[in-house]
Amino acid sequence: MTVTRVLPLTGIHNFRDYGLYPVAGGGRVRPGLLWRSAQHGDATDADLSVVRDLGIGTVVDLRGNSERDAKPCRRYPGFAAEVLFHDGETAGLHVQAAASNPSAAEARAAMQRLYEGIAFRPTLVPMIQRYFAALQDRDGASLVHCVAGKDRTGFAVALLHHVLGVHPDDIMADYLLTNVxxxxxxxxxxxxxxxxxKYGAIDEDTIRTLMGVEPEYLEAAFAAIRDAHGTMDAYLADVIGLDDAAQDKLRARFIA
Structure with missing residues (x-):
């Protein structure tokens, strides 16, 4: 099977299809319905033409108010997708990890610590809930994004992949695809x-650490979930409100 996953856009980074993966019990996640990316504030007209042709009807913008104000997304003429967002702030990773002008090693440690709380961040959980509600209730293609499309977006996508039965190795591979x-x-x-x-002179190695992802980050988030709830499914039910029936509905929609 030939897989075309990453769209080579100019001003929208990390734009890719997170379908196509094989799932437990047979079948694959449907292609062309689930898209993820970084923000669209620097999108070119050519980028917007490509995005228009994807037929995306729902955009889940995980950025907070200040991030959206700083870099409003460009839209193509006639854009009619519904954009879901949180009226408040949702960030926590780069803000805290960069604030003290750290070394690369310090930034890496800060990112891992912050992932330990990403599943329980009070301002982010409501958006994860809206993301899953939209996937259950809305037809057509959707896009989920944040600033860089790697942390908040990566976590949300990993949760959906788990629900759909994507193998843990593929969940991690999709998460790490941000790096390439x-x-x-x-x-x-x-x-x-x-x-x-925002934070002044930060060296190149630290910047690259802040702009990348590592397996230990996502592993830290999942370990914190298991510590608090025992299993991923218990967390999804207790915190996200995704019970067995909701999970079955998602699998029916997105597995072919």
């Missing part, structure tokens, strides 16, 4: 500009 998808140098340069504008 698209124009990495341009994505890092864009992130560096924003981070340095």
């Amino acid at each position: 998808a698209g124009n990495i140098d341009q994505r890092i340069a864009t992130g560096a500009e924003q981070i340095r504008a």
Whole structure:
């Protein structure tokens, strides 16, 4: 099976289909329905033309108010998708990890600590809930994104992959694809500009750490979930409100 996953866009980074993976019991996640990316504030007209042709009807924007204000998403003419967002702040990773001008090692440790709380962040949980509600109730393709499309987005996507029965190795592979998808140098340069504008001179190694992902981050999030709830499914039911019937509905929609 030929898999075309990453779209080579110019101003929208980390834009990719997170379907296509095989699932437990047979079948695959349907392609062309589940998209993820970084923010669209620097999208070119050509990028927007590609996005328009995907037929995306729902956009789940995991950014907080200040992030959306700082970099409003560009839209193509006639854009009519519904955009879901949280009226408040949802960030916590880069803000805290970069605030003290850390070394790369310190930033890496901070990112791992912060992932330990990502599943329980009071301002992010409501958006994860809205993400899963939208996937259950809305037809057509959807897009989920944050600033870089790697932490908040990566966590949300990993949860859905778990529900759909994607193998843990593929869940991790999709998460780590952030590190190689698209124009990495341009994505890092864009992130560096924003981070340095807010926090001052931060060295290149630290910037690359802040703009990348590592297995230990997602593993830390999942370990914290298991510590608090015993299993991923218990967390999904207790915190996200995703019971067995809701999970069955998602599998019926997105597995072919």
